[in-house]
Amino acid sequence: MLETTGIDATKSGTQEVLRVDGASVRYGAATILDGVDLTLNRGEFVCVIGPSGSGKTTFLRLLAGLVAPAEGRVLFRGAEHRAPSREIAIVFQDYANALLPWRDAEGNVSLALEAAGVPRAERAGRIRALLSKVGLAGSEKKFPSEMSGGMQQRLQIARCLAQEPDVLLMDEPFGALDAMTRQKLQDELLGIVRDSNVTAFFVTHDLEEAIYLSDRIVALEPDPGQVCRVFDVTLPKPRNQLSTREMPEFLRLRRELFDFIERFEP
Amino acid sequence: MRHLHRGLWFMASLALLVALIWGWQVLADARILPRAFFPGPDRTWRALSRGFASGTLVADTLTTLRRLGLGWVLASLLGVGLGALVGTSKWAQDWVAPIFEVLRPLPASAIAPVLLLFLGLTDSMILTLIAFGALWPMLLTTVHGFSNIHPRRKEVARSLGMGRGAFIAKIALPGALPDIMGGLRLGLTVALILVVVGEMITVQGGLGARILLAARAFNAAEIFAGVALLGVIGLVTNALLGLVETRALRWQRR
Ligand SMILES: Nc1ncnc2c1ncn2[C@@H]1O[C@H](COP(=O)(O)OP(=O)(O)O)[C@@H](O)[C@H]1O
Ligand SMILES: [Mg+2]
Numbered sequence: 001m002l003e004t005t006g007i008d009a010t011k012s013g014t015q016e017v018l019r020v021d022g023a024s025v026r027y028g029a030a031t032i033l034d035g036v037d038l039t040l041n042r043g044e045f046v047c048v049i050g051p052s053g054s055g056k057t058t059f060l061r062l063l064a065g066l067v068a069p070a071e072g073r074v075l076f077r078g079a080e081h082r083a084p085s086r087e088i089a090i091v092f093q094d095y096a097n098a099l100l101p102w103r104d105a106e107g108n109v110s111l112a113l114e115a116a117g118v119p120r121a122e123r124a125g126r127i128r129a130l131l132s133k134v135g136l137a138g139s140e141k142k143f144p145s146e147m148s149g150g151m152q153q154r155l156q157i158a159r160c161l162a163q164e165p166d167v168l169l170m171d172e173p174f175g176a177l178d179a180m181t182r183q184k185l186q187d188e189l190l191g192i193v194r195d196s197n198v199t200a201f202f203v204t205h206d207l208e209e210a211i212y213l214s215d216r217i218v219a220l221e222p223d224p225g226q227v228c229r230v231f232d233v234t235l236p237k238p239r240n241q242l243s244t245r246e247m248p249e250f251l252r253l254r255r256e257l258f259d260f261i262e263r264f265e266p
Numbered sequence: 267m268r269h270l271h272r273g274l275w276f277m278a279s280l281a282l283l284v285a286l287i288w289g290w291q292v293l294a295d296a297r298i299l300p301r302a303f304f305p306g307p308d309r310t311w312r313a314l315s316r317g318f319a320s321g322t323l324v325a326d327t328l329t330t331l332r333r334l335g336l337g338w339v340l341a342s343l344l345g346v347g348l349g350a351l352v353g354t355s356k357w358a359q360d361w362v363a364p365i366f367e368v369l370r371p372l373p374a375s376a377i378a379p380v381l382l383l384f385l386g387l388t389d390s391m392i393l394t395l396i397a398f399g400a401l402w403p404m405l406l407t408t409v410h411g412f413s414n415i416h417p418r419r420k421e422v423a424r425s426l427g428m429g430r431g432a433f434i435a436k437i438a439l440p441g442a443l444p445d446i447m448g449g450l451r452l453g454l455t456v457a458l459i460l461v462v463v464g465e466m467i468t469v470q471g472g473l474g475a476r477i478l479l480a481a482r483a484f485n486a487a488e489i490f491a492g493v494a495l496l497g498v499i500g501l502v503t504n505a506l507l508g509l510v511e512t513r514a515l516r517w518q519r520r
Binding site: 066083086094098114 | 416419421423425427428436440517518
């Protein structure tokens with residue numbers, strides 16, 4: 001076990017997990033994404049920014065296999081993939097719709113285990129471990145309607161981790177949360193991604209959030225959606241909410257991203 | 267506060283019931299209609315206790331309850347099952363749903379003679395009659411509930427790799443349950459009507475047959491006793507279903 005993670009760690013940055021090759025997405029006559037290329041490597045954290053309507057969500061749905069490309073291809077571990085896979089988990093922005101209100105926290109995590117055919121006897125222990133991993137220990141019996149937005153999003157992340165995914169796709173997962181909760185969840189997410197060596201693809205409209213989390217930032221330009229620029233983030237890890245955000249490199253990137261996004265503001 | 271409110275309402279409806287029975291007694295005592303056609307609560311009650319003492323009324327009540335229960339369960343399985351099929355399959359929507367549109371307006375009582383032809387004077391005929399009449403509200407509410415499932419839930423099911431069966435059992439049905447419960451209640455009312463109709467046609471025991479035979483014998487008190495008992499059955503079964511609904515939909519009130 002230790003050995004394999006060691007090997008993975010040395011290979012990280014080179015081992016390709018997901019690749020998009022000149023993919024275009026159309027809805028009817030409208031071209032939403034046009035010839036997009038991107039490679040996601042194992043353990044990498046990639047954020048996607050871009051003005052509203054530039055196709056960030058569509059990009060994520062393309063990687064998820066929820067929409068098929070009209071041109072080009074999406075390769076998952078080298079094989080073309082056109083339908084959702086259990087190894088690619090999706091954290092939706094609207095956690096209220098993504099969770100099942102008639103199941104408590106345990107039940108919602110259990111859904112992923114049931115779908116994967118995990119025997120009943122094994123589920124309870126794994127559910128408890130997952131819930132405590134996302135900071136929901138003690139809330140096992142709470143229903144989503146009894147939880148704050150931050151707790152519900154944690155619960156959705158726990159359900160995604162229950163899939164034991166290779167890739168974690170997240171669509172503005174913290175967009176609806178207050179600043180304090182958001183920063184807390186950012187740090188927890190970084191820890192989870194580091195520990196599980198999962199590849200993260202994170203859509204956000206918050207530029208500082210993108211810099212704080214990323215190894216790489218993909219900037220989309222709209223009409224039609226295209227990869228406009230890729231920014232490498234070389235900030236040291238582990239990141240820290242205070243010191244990282246004060247580093248000159250952080251401020252330089254922040255400036256660059258603002259300049260980029262400003263071009264599209266009316 | 268809410269309990270007090272509920273208690274007051276319960277007392278009020280109880281008082282109304284007592285008042286109605288008292289009014290019925292007054293009307294019967296006034297002899298506007300001949301006593302032979304219009305017995306008061308006193309004579310109805312006597313017919314009831316006589317029937318229970320001899321055991322025949324108990325047997326008939328149990329027979330009716332058994333047919334009602336079986337017919338309603340049959341209708342629920344068919345209605346919810348077909349509803350789930352139509353609600354999750356494009357194919358069924360295109361090919362099966364139009365057939366329903368033809369069958370649905372047929373009054374269940376009108377197909378009773380047809381069923382009689384095929385099934386004879388049997389329990390199966392009564393159960394089929396109930397199932398045919400009572401499955402519609404269940405089917406329609408299930409289809410409606412399924413069509414209201416948020417698209418995100420379908421995407422969750424797909425990304426978790428759930429098959430159609432698991433999707434129906436774990437996501438669609440529980441999500442549609444608030445709608446379906448309404449259909450189950452409506453179906454119960456229809457089932458009670460049709461069990462009586464069926465028993466009056468087959469005359470193989472049960473309260474429907476008992477009422478029919480009492481009518482042929484001009485035994486008004488016996489008729490009223492049967493009707494009163496059917497009223498109680500309707501009330502109690504509906505209340506039981508209400509309890510089940512409250513339990514099953516507990517999550518909605520959190
Ligand atoms: N299902 C759809 N059908 C038609 N157009 C769509 C659909 N989904 C998204 N679009 C359009 O595609 C464009 C990009 O949408 P989206 O990917 O949601 O952008 P973003 O997430 O960056 O705001 C928008 O102009 C939107 O109107
Ligand atoms: Mg979006």
